[in-house]
Amino acid sequence: MDYGNTILFEAFEHPKLSLPNRIVMAPCTRMMAENQTISEESAAYYRRRAEGGMALIITEATTIDHDASSGHTRAPAIHGETSLAGWKHVIDEVHDAGGKIAPQLWHVGATRDPATGPNPTVPAVSPSGYLSPGIEAGVAITDSGIADVISAYAKAAADAKAIGFDSIEIHGAHGYLIDAFFWDQVNLRDDEYGGPLENRTRMAVEVVSAIREAVGEDFPIIFRHSQWKSGHYDFKVAETPEEVELWLGPLSDAGVDIFHASMRRFWLPEFEGSPLNLAGWVKKITGKPTIAVGSVGLDKDYSGQSIDAPTNDSASGKHSKSGDRYAHYSEFTDLDQLVGMMERGDFDLIAVGRASLAEPDWPNKVREGRTDEIAPYTKDVLKELY
């Protein structure tokens, strides 16, 4: 089917960010940087996605200027002359191809392995020194450490704006530093950053406020959040819509323009009694536009578990062999459901991760009804920057 006349290809109009369609490249770490500097090859790779019809590219996570922010020298940084020059080149390529681009600003928190990161003598930091429930890693961050991280986020956002990025995304998901503050099983602090959800959201609110002050009112701020944590896919920060409000309402008030709800399966309802997914609930509660994500064009989800096909007829899809943790695209029956949810107004934009790594022309091929020409996502896709 040709999706060119569906909502997927309608413009997204926001006072701070206009996009020609609703398809966003999801942030995907590639570990292809040399010495924390994004490469020429990466610039060409992002350019191909802009040429392929991605309205907005959210870059692989890029680390802010804090001595414990990075877990690997092959992940790009966004501070210092060389790394900013690398990003400037990426921006120029994407803009030249007609796309828009936002860096995902990252502090890896307790996941940092000092041995593979820059600053190998510096321990990982996290709210209370835990990587996951009961698993210690690194040290608890001090109050002055929190202040340093907040300043580093603000500096990164200001630099991103100065070199021409169209927006920034704060990585507040998947168990990394900001998300670890939300997670009550690893945030055991008894100060104003720990305890009730109102306190656990404070660090993120301070990051958003500092960024807003640094970039001004007109620059769009995207915030990515997730209920799930790496390795803890069933965890929920918010068990009810009321808790979603306690969690993300203060971030909306502090200046987030667009929320990006990281889900593994975009079609699954978040709470009983409503078809809304997390992006749907966040839009309803905050009144802000939202981005959904999760297994678009795939028949397996991010953790590699088999998933139910979102609609009935998937018999002719190209399913992966059982046991293969890498997903192949199915027959795009889920796109009809996606369009239905977007037409209902549940959420505004859809991010595509793995499918866009395999197929640079994913949006154009979907628009033109050439879905049978879309390259499948296999384990080899991650070996190169296609």
Ligand SMILES: Cc1cc2nc3c(=O)[nH]c(=O)nc-3n(C[C@H](O)[C@H](O)[C@H](O)COP(=O)(O)O)c2cc1C
């Ligand atoms: C190779 C790879 C790298 C990823 N890196 C990041 C990242 O840097 N930041 C982030 O927020 N999510 C990251 N993700 C998660 C994706 O952004 C996306 O949410 C997830 O893959 C689900 O979308 P999909 O089913 O369309 O792939 C990554 C996923 C993959 C497959």
